[in-house]
Amino acid sequence: MKTLRIISRILVGLVFIFSGFVKGVDPLGTAYRITDYFQAYQMDWAIPLSLTLSIILCSFEFVLGVLLILNVKMKQTAWLVLLMMSFFTIVTFVDAIHNLVPDCGCFGDAVKLTNWQTFYKNVVLMVFVLILFFGKKKDMPWFSNTREWFIIAAFSLLFIWFSVYNYRNLPIINFRPWKVGNKMLSDNPQPIKNYLIYKNKKTGETKEYLSSELPWQDTVWMANWEYDTIRIENPNKSSLGSFSIVDSSGSDYTEHFVRNPEFQFFVAAYDLRTADKEVFKKISIFNEKAKAKGISLIVLSGNSPDEIAKFKKEVNITDLEFYSSDDISLKAMIRSNPGLVLLKKAVVLGQWHYRNFPEFDENEWKQLEKKYVK
Structure with missing residues (x-):
């Protein structure tokens, strides 16, 4: 029985650590899914709390996994794990029946599960959680009380910092299709x-x-x-999904820009109303440098043509080309509003958060060309 408790503790701990990490590395993506749940349950008043709850939830889950692995505060930890698993098992069961949210995001974008798969996973995991819960008093702690509290505090602060860092910059590990190095469209496309x-x-x-x-x-x-x-x-492999680039007249330019044989910059802004206007002034300057090099830069927005026109007037920019795209696709493209993406021949070469937009002086342009021009 002791061996079974150890196996259960390690197994559940590893699942919690993995689940917390893959969500914590992309707290904004997790916040989007929490927002989906709030909308599904008609709790729109809670949507502004999504990001904060995302960071708290990911950190809590990760730290619980660490506590299980290190056998820390097992009485309290077992209770918290049981309560957390009970809550999410009920939520996923309701979700599986009614399909309120198609993607629960329990493992972020790293592992995709259907709602029923998620529920069955929780049921199986609950068996090991119950073994832990009923055996929580049988194993002696490995550390003193002071060291246990130090472990809790240290891992909590470190993981909160880790999540905030990934939010303020870009995820250090990108599990989405638009990650650097991915080819978004296949070569030599076959007829559909x-x-x-x-x-x-x-x-x-x-x-x-x-x-x-x-x-x-x-x-x-x-x-x-x-x-x-x-x-x-369609025999052609594509990572674009529902992504499209459409001009004001409704013409589709997706393949034209994505397959551009030269450097192609996308400025992705899923919502111009919440985007930093000062950043667009920097983008305008950056666009002039790109034009001087003969490099294309376009802005992709999830807003309506009227909202785009209003934004351009407010910011007083006339040199940037704006195209329409789906806001959900733009959120998946890059976790920044706005964010900068560089492609060449449908291959993603780089991504930058608006806090870290490159200056691209003459030396940086040369380095870029030396690295990618074949």
Whole structure:
């Protein structure tokens, strides 16, 4: 039984440490998911607390994992772990049934689970938590009371600092598609195939045709069959998801900019209303330097054309090109509002938080060209 308690303590501890770390390395992303829950449960009044709760939750989870591994304050720790697991098991069960939030984010962006997978994971983990809880008085502590409190304080402060650092800069580990080094679109794209599915009006039989092979000139056939649905077969690998770049007239320029064979800068601002206006004055200066080098820079915004026009007037900038994109895609692109992303031939070369925008003097431009120009 002692061996089982040790295995349970280490297993649950490692899961808590991993879960806390992958969320704490991206506290803003965790805050977005907490916001989703608040909206799902009609608790909009709590949305401003999302970021603070994100940092507290990640730190609490990580520290509990450390306490389990180090056998610190096991009576209190076992109680806290049981309460936390009970709460989240209930939440994930409700979520699995009603699908209130499609992605719970229990392991951040590092490991994606469906709602039912998350619930089953919690049920299995709860078995080990109960073993810990009922055996919490049977193991002697490894450290004195003073050293235990020191461990709690030290790891709490260190992890809070770690989360705040990742929030104020960018996540030191990026689990999302737009991480540096990723190729967002495949080379030599193959044609996308559209399969049209038609249903017989009398028998209900369905047949599938490649769009180019549909017998639309056969009037008898067309009279007996009606369109049902379409199946799209895309052989090209893409990490873009729903990301798009659209101008004010509705024209799509996604591939044009993403596949740019030269350097391509994106300034991603999912909400101009909350973006720092002074930063855009720096971006305007940076854009002039980029233009002098023949390098393209565009601003991607999740706002409406009217809001974009109003913002440009308020900041008094006329030299920046603005395009529309989905705000959720821009949040996933970079955890900064605004943030700077550099691409070349659909490969992500760099990302910068608005607090750390590069100056790119002549020497830095040369280093950039030396590193990436082949």
